Amino acid sequence: MTAALAVPVVLAPFLAAAVGLPLGRRLPPGIVAIAGTAVSAVLAIAVAVSSRPAETLARLTPTGGIAVTVGVRVGGLSATVAVMVTLVALAVQVYSVGYLRGDPRYPSYAALVSLFTAAMLTVVLSADLLLTYAGWEVMGVCSYFLIGHHWERPAASSAAVKSFLMTRFGDVGFLFGVFVLGTAAGSFRITDVLAAVPTMSHTTVLAAALLMVVGVVGKSAQFPLHSWLPDAMAGPAPVSALIHAATMVAAGVYLVALLFPVFLAAPLALDVLAVLAVVSMLGAALAAFASADLKRVLAYSTISQLSLMFAALAVGGRTAAIAHLVSHAAFKALLFLCAGAVITAVGGGLLTDLGGLRRAMPVTFATMTVGFAALAGFPPTSGFFSKDLVVAAAGHAASGEAALVTVAVAWLVAVAVLLTAGVTAAYATRAWLLTFFGTERPAREAGPVLTGPLLALAAPALLLGLAALRWPELRPEWGSALASVAVVVLGAGVVLARWRAAPGRDPADLLGRARPLLASAWHTDDLYERTVARAVTGLAERVVAVDDRVVGRAVTGSGRNAGRLGGLIRLSQNGNPQLYLTGLLAGVLLIAVGVVVLA
C-alpha cells in the first residue's frame, strides 16, 4: 500500500511537467504545476505517516547483463526527505506565480520546476541505483535550464553551463560508483546492494565509497567542486530556494545517508569526506561573511551548512545530518524566498544597496529574522536543535565513542563545527543588519502570493526543532548546546558590537585586507578559469589544428601523392608508338624470361 502510494508521488509532478510544457500557455499560470506538486505533497505526507518500509519493482529493461529495474522504495529516511522536498517545492511553486508574474517564460519555468521536483523525488524514492542516477542527472539538466532562465544575460547562461559541467563531472564519479556497487552485488537494487555490502571486498567498497564522494562533492557543491553554486545565484530567487535549499544540493547528503552502510565499511572514505567538509565549511562561511551580495551570502552559507551535514555523517551522526538537512531546507528556502522578495522590492541584491527595510517590509523582516536566527542557530529555532545534534555527534566522535573516523579527524571536525557556528552567526547577523537596519529607503512590501509562502516556511523554521523534541534521539545534549550557544552568541556579539561602534558600516571590514581574498573564496574560480578552462580551450584549438593539418592532410596528401605517382607513369604516355612497342616487347620478354627461369 505504502509503495503504491509512493509511485504517484513521483509521477504527479512529472505529469504536471509533461502537461505544462506543451500546454502551459493556454492554462492559467501555475495551476498545473501547483496542483501536481500539491498532490505529490499530500501523498508524500500520507506515505510518511504510514511509514512502513516498502518496495515495489518492475523490470525496466534487459541489458544483457544485470537488468535495470524501475520502482520505488520507501523507508523512514526517504519518506521524510520526500515530504520536505514536496513541501518546499509547493512553497516555491506558489511563490513563483507571484515572483514571475508577466514573465513570458513562466509556463516553461513552472514545468521545469515540476520536472525538477519529479527528478528529486526519483532520487529520493528510487529502488534502483541507476534510476537514482537518472533522477540525479535530470536534476542537473533542470538546474541548468532554471539557472539559465534569463538566458539573454551572459552571466546567467555561463553560470548555467558552469553548474551543469561541474556537477556532471561529479556525476561521472557517481555513475562509476554505481557500476562498482552494482557489479559487485550483481544487482542495481538498493536493497540488494546494501545487503551485499558485507560480502564485498574492502577494495571494492572503498572504491565505490570514494567514487560516491566524488559525485556527492559535485552535486552538493563541496570543495573542490563548489564554485558553481555562488554563480548559480544568477537564476531567479525561487529557483535558488529550490535548488540550493531543499533539493539538488541536498541530494548529496541524502545519498550518503542512504548508502551509509557502504561508507561505514570504508572508513577511509569518511575521513576524506570529513576533511573536504571541514575545508568547505570554514572556507564557505568566511566567504559568506565577506560576500557583497545577499544571495551570494546565502549561497556560500548553503555550502557551509551542507558541509556541516557531511561532517555529521562522517562522524557517524546520520540522524543529526538528516535533522539538519530538514531544518536547513526550511530556513534556507525561507531565506532565499525572503531575499527574492527583497530583491523585487529594491531591484538588486547588493548589500550596499540594501538597508533600512524593516519598516517598509514588515512581513519579510519578521520571516527573514526567523530564517537568520535559525541559520545562526539561536534557540529555540529549528537550526539550534539540528546544529546542536551535529555538534554533539562531533563531540562524541572526538571523545572516542563510536569512532568511525580517526580521532584526529574527529577533533578537527569538532573544532571546525564550532568555529563555523561562530562565523555563521556572524555573517547571518551581518546580512540581517545590512538588509534591514541603517538608513531607511522607500520600498513596498510584496503581495500575498509572495508573503504567503514566507509565512508558511517560517513556521517550520521556527518550530520544527521544538516539535522534534517528541523523539528522544532528537533532543539536545546540555554540554554541546551550551558550547554552541556560547559560540553563536560570541560570533553575533562581535558583529553587533562592530555595528554599534560604526553604524552603517559593513562589519565585514573586520576582515581587513583578507576580505577580497575571502570574498572570492580564495580565488578558486580564477584558478579553475586559468587552469582547467584555459587548458581545455587550448587543447580544443590544438585538436582542430591537428585535425586540419595532420589527419586531414594525411588523407588528402595520400590522395594527392597517388595522383602524382600516376602523373609520373603518365609521362610514358607520350604518344610515340615506338616507345609503346618497346615497352610491350620488353614486358613480353620479361614474362618469357620469367617463365623460362621459373619453369
Next chain:
Amino acid sequence: MHVVYPVVLAALLFSVGVYGVLARRNAILVLMSVELMLNAVNLNLVTFDAWLKDTLASGQALTLFVIAIAAAEVGLGLAIVLLVFRNRSSIAVDQLRDLADRDAPSAVPGETVAEREAAR
C-alpha cells in the same frame, strides 16, 4: 643437319627485325624490319616442317601463305605510308603523336585546375 643452325639463325634474324622496328624512324625502314621478322618465322616453319616430316606439308604451305600475306601487307602498308606522307609531309614514326596525353598531369584524379590552385 642439326636443327640448331636454322633455328638460331631465325632467332637472330627476328631480333635484328625487332631492333629495326624499335629503332628506325622512317616508316619504310620499319616495314623492311617487319619483313625480316616475317622471314625469321618462315625459316622456322620450313625447318620444323623438314624436321618433323609433316605429311600435310603444313610448314611449307603456311610459309607460302605468309609470303602472300606479307606481300599484301607491304602493299597496304605502303599505301598508308603514302597517305601519311601526303598529309604531313613526313613519315617519321616517332612524330606521329596524336595519341599523346596532352594536358598537364593533375595530382588528384578529377581535380579541376581551380581547385588545384586553391589547394596550393
Next chain:
Amino acid sequence: MTGAELVFVPLGAVALGSSVLVVTTDQLVRAALWLVVALGALAGCFLLLAAELVAWVQVLIYVGAVVVLLLFGIMLTRAPIGRSVDLDSGNRVAALVVALGTAGTLVTVVVGGFRTASIDLGDGSAGSAGTVGAGLFRYWVLPFELLSVLLLAALVGAIVLSRRDIGPRARDGGED
C-alpha cells in the same frame, strides 16, 4: 658437320650480316638493296632445307615484288637518295637492349631445346613443287581461297587509300 651445314653456316652469316646492315645503314636505298641480299641468302637456306618451291616463291615474290614496292615507296615519299642523318629515332638504346634480350632469350631457349635434334633431309623431294602443290590443294584449299579474298581486299584497300579522289570528301579543319 655435314656438307649441308657447311654451306648453311656461311649463307646464314650472309643473311644475318646483310639484315644487320638493313637496320643500321644510313642510306635508305641501300637498306632496300641489303634487304634483297638478306632475302636471297634466306632463299638459299630454304633450298638447303629441301624447301624448293618456297625458295623460288621467296625469290619471286619477296625479291621481285616486295622490294620493288618498297623502292617505289622510298621514291614516292621523296626520301633522300644519299646519306641521311635522322634515320634512327631516339629510342635506339632501348631498342638495342630489347633486341639483345630477345636474341639472348630465344637463342638460349632454342639451343637448350634442340641441342640434339637433327633433320633427316631424305631424298630432298619433300619440298618439290609437286609435293607441296599436292599438299596445298588437298589439305589447304579453304585457307588458300580465303587468302585470295584477303589479297583482293588488300588490293581494294590499297587503292582506296592511295587515290586522292575517293578519300573522305569534306576535310575538317581540325586536322593539321
Next chain:
Amino acid sequence: MTVLLLVLPLLGCLAVLGLPPKRAAAFGVAVTSATLATALLMAATFDYHRSGFAQFSVNAPWIPLIDLRIHLGVDGISLPLVVLTALLCALCAGYLARPSGQPERPRALVALLLLTEVGMLGTFVALNLLLFFVFFEVVLVPMYAVIAGWGGQRRAAAARQFILYTLLGSGVLLVGLLLLYSRTSTMDMVVLVGRAGTGLSHGVQVLGFLLIAGGLAVKVPVWPLHSWLPDAHTQAPTVGSVLLAGVLLKMGTYGMVRIAVPMLPEGAVALAPALGALGVAGIVYAALACLAQRDLKRLIAFSSVGHMGFVLLGIATLTPVGINAALLGNIAHGLITGLLFFLVGGIAQRYGSTDIDRIGGGLLAKAPRLGSLLVFAAVASLGLPGLAGFWGEMLAMLSAFRPAGGLNPALYLVFLAVAGLGTVLTAAYFLVMLRRVAQGVVPPRWTAERFGDVTAREWVAWTPLLVLVLAIGLWPRIVLGVTDGAVRVLLRGG
C-alpha cells in the same frame, strides 16, 4: 516481406524518373511511406521470442559459382535498424516535399534517395557476405551523387573524398570477406556465425578481423579514419546529412557486430583492446574538436565521431551488455543526430548559414520553438537520462567496467575513465554551442529579419524523432528487448 522491403523502393526509384518533376517529391513520400509501412508490419508480426533467429527469410541461389545467394532475413539485431532506416528515409522524403524548399532536379534527388534506401535496407537484411558487400556498396554511389549534386560550396572535393575514402575501406573489407570465404568456403552468414570461427587458425582470425573491422572502421568512422565525415556532412544537403549520420554510419558498426565479432571470435579478442582504445580516443578527440568548432554542421558531424566512439567501446568489450549498448547507441544516435541535422537544416534555411558566429545567438528569442527543439536535441545528444542517448552511453561504460574474459580489465578501466571524461566534454561542447546559438540576445543584423518558427511540415518530419527519442529513453526495452535475445545467440557461438 523482406523482398518487398527492397523491391518497393527499387521500383519507386525507377518509376520516379518517368514522372513530371513536380510530382516527384510527393511520389517519393508515397514510396518511402509504403516501405515504412512494410517495415512496421514486419516489426508487428515479428516473433519476439525468437528474436535471435532470422525471420521472414528468403534463400535463393543467384550466382552459384561464387556462392552468391539471395539470402535475406531479419532478426533482433537488424529489425530496429531496418525500422530506423525506413523511418528516416520517409522523413527525408517528407522533408523534400515541403513546399518552401523544393530542391532542384527533384526527380533525380528522389530517385537517388530511394536507391540509397535500397542499399541501406539491403545491408541490414542481407545474410550472405557477398550480398552484404554488394548492398554496402550500392549506397555509396547515390550518396556521392547526392553530395556532389545538391551539396554546399565545396561539395565536389567533399564528395570525392567521401567516395574514395569509403571505397578504400570497402576494398579492405572485401579482401577480408574473401579471406574468410577462402578458409571456410561459404558465404552464408548464418552458417558462419554458427561455426563461430572453428577451423580457423589464430593468425587467419586476427588477419580477418583486422581486414573486416578495418574496412568497416572507415564507415563508422573510427578515429583517426574520420576525416571524410566532417567534410561530407558539412557539404551534404540536409537529407544527405541525415541519412549519412542516421544510417550510413550504422552500417559500419552493424557489420562489426554481425560479421567481425561473432565470426572471428579469437581475432576479436586479440584486437578488441585496440578498437576500444580508438573508440575512447575518438570520444575525447571529437569532443575537443567540437569545443573549438565554428560551424554547426561540422560540430554535429564531429559529435557523431564521439558517439560512435561509445558504440565502439561497447563492441570492444565483447560482452552482451556492450553489444546491446552498441546497438541501442546506434539507434539513439540515428534518431538524435538525424533530428539535429534536420534542425540545423532548418536553421540554415532561415539564417542562410550554419556559421555559429554569423547566427550570433538569440535563436530562442527569434524562433522559440526551433530553439527549444535544438536545446532538446542537444540535451538528448549529451546523454541525459530519460532520453535515448543515455542508455547507449551508460551501458557502454558499464560493459567496459567488466569486459569479456580474455580482455585486460585494467585497460578497460582506463577506457572507462577516459570515456567518463568524454561525457563531461561532450556536455561542455553542446552547452557552449547552445550558449552561442540559442541563448543570448539577437544580434542587430537579424532583428529586422523576419522568419517563421517551425512550420507544420517540419513538425510532421520531426515529431516522430522527438517521440522516439523520448520513448526509447523512458522505456529502453523497446530496443533492448529485441536485441538482447539476438545478441545472446550471436555471442553464444563464441
